[in-house]
Amino acid sequence: MFERILIAVDGSEGSKKALRLASKLQQTCGGNLMVLTVFRHHSLLEASMSMVRPDEPESLDDSMRNYAKEVAEDAKAIAAEAGAGNVRAFVKAGQPARTIVKFAEEHEADLIIVGSRGLGDMQGFLLGSVSHKVTSLASIPVMVV
Amino acid sequence: MFERILIAVDGSEGSKKALRLASKLQQTCGGNLMVLTVFRHHSLLEASMSMVRPDEPESLDDSMRNYAKEVAEDAKAIAAEAGAGNVRAFVKAGQPARTIVKFAEEHEADLIIVGSRGLGDMQGFLLGSVSHKVTSLASIPVMVV
Numbered sequence: 001m002f003e004r005i006l007i008a009v010d011g012s013e014g015s016k017k018a019l020r021l022a023s024k025l026q027q028t029c030g031g032n033l034m035v036l037t038v039f040r041h042h043s044l045l046e047a048s049m050s051m052v053r054p055d056e057p058e059s060l061d062d063s064m065r066n067y068a069k070e071v072a073e074d075a076k077a078i079a080a081e082a083g084a085g086n087v088r089a090f091v092k093a094g095q096p097a098r099t100i101v102k103f104a105e106e107h108e109a110d111l112i113i114v115g116s117r118g119l120g121d122m123q124g125f126l127l128g129s130v131s132h133k134v135t136s137l138a139s140i141p142v143m144v145v
Numbered sequence: 146m147f148e149r150i151l152i153a154v155d156g157s158e159g160s161k162k163a164l165r166l167a168s169k170l171q172q173t174c175g176g177n178l179m180v181l182t183v184f185r186h187h188s189l190l191e192a193s194m195s196m197v198r199p200d201e202p203e204s205l206d207d208s209m210r211n212y213a214k215e216v217a218e219d220a221k222a223i224a225a226e227a228g229a230g231n232v233r234a235f236v237k238a239g240q241p242a243r244t245i246v247k248f249a250e251e252h253e254a255d256l257i258i259v260g261s262r263g264l265g266d267m268q269g270f271l272l273g274s275v276s277h278k279v280t281s282l283a284s285i286p287v288m289v290v
Contacts, residue, residue: 001173021286028146028173116280132277135261135289141166143288144280 003031006109011071014115018145022113023082032086039068097133148176151254156216159260163290167258168227177231184213242278
């Protein structure tokens with residue numbers, strides 16, 4: 001059925017619920033499960049911070065990337081616990097919805113799964129209304145959990 | 146995995162694509178496939194027709210219902226051809242997104258599948274941006290195909 005499922009996670013409860021469903025679906029269908037966490041580049045963060053300008057944007061980028069890696073690794077562990085096999089975790093910087101859809105295309109995913117209620121843009125991270133944008137942009141099926 | 150899948154159809158190519166995917170998923174998961182076609186009540190149609198007021202709203206309602214029945218039965222045949230078992234077709238009148246979500250709740254569906262690009266509100270029928278409304282309203286997973 002679905003051979004290459006992409007699940008986007010941001011560490012929120014909503015995305016963990018989506019992750020557990022994705023894990024079950026991977027078990028049912030076989031194939032691969034790709035776990036993706038997207039973080040915003042400092043340039044994008046800066047643009048949204050208006051008055052505030054970090055002294056060292058590079059270190060901000062690093063800490064965002066490190067947090068995103070933790071979220072992705074945590075998600076990989078949850079997926080394994082939920083019984084999923086063939087799980088790989090990825091971290092990408094960029095605008096959430098576009099980055100998810102581009103990643104799905106590049107990795108020939110046949111299904112994208114996203115949580116419906118995430119952190120939104122709090123902390124520069126994923127989901128929330130991102131799910132709407134993903135369904136609009138993607139040319140493959142999108143499941144909103 | 147999914148025991149009670151609800152697929153909303155409007156006769157468009159987009160919804161037929163979603164229907165074929167729903168049929169495959171029903172085969173993979175077992176369980177039931179419910180095919181739902183929603184048509185608008187004459188009162189809702191009238192509201193959208195502004196200057197136009199049909200002489201016999203009841204007969205308009207009847208022809209909308211009959212067309213919806215044809216679409217639902219056609220969809221049921223397509224699902225059976227695609228290999229789905231335990232398929233039942235339903236027709237309901239009302240506002241598309243709300244009616245789909247309400248039907249899903251009443252029939253304890255565990256997944257709603259909708260096409261992403263349908264007829265919109267052309268002919269008073271389903272889908273298009275309806276998929277966005279369904280993902281917003283539903284408390285269960287929604288797959289946009």
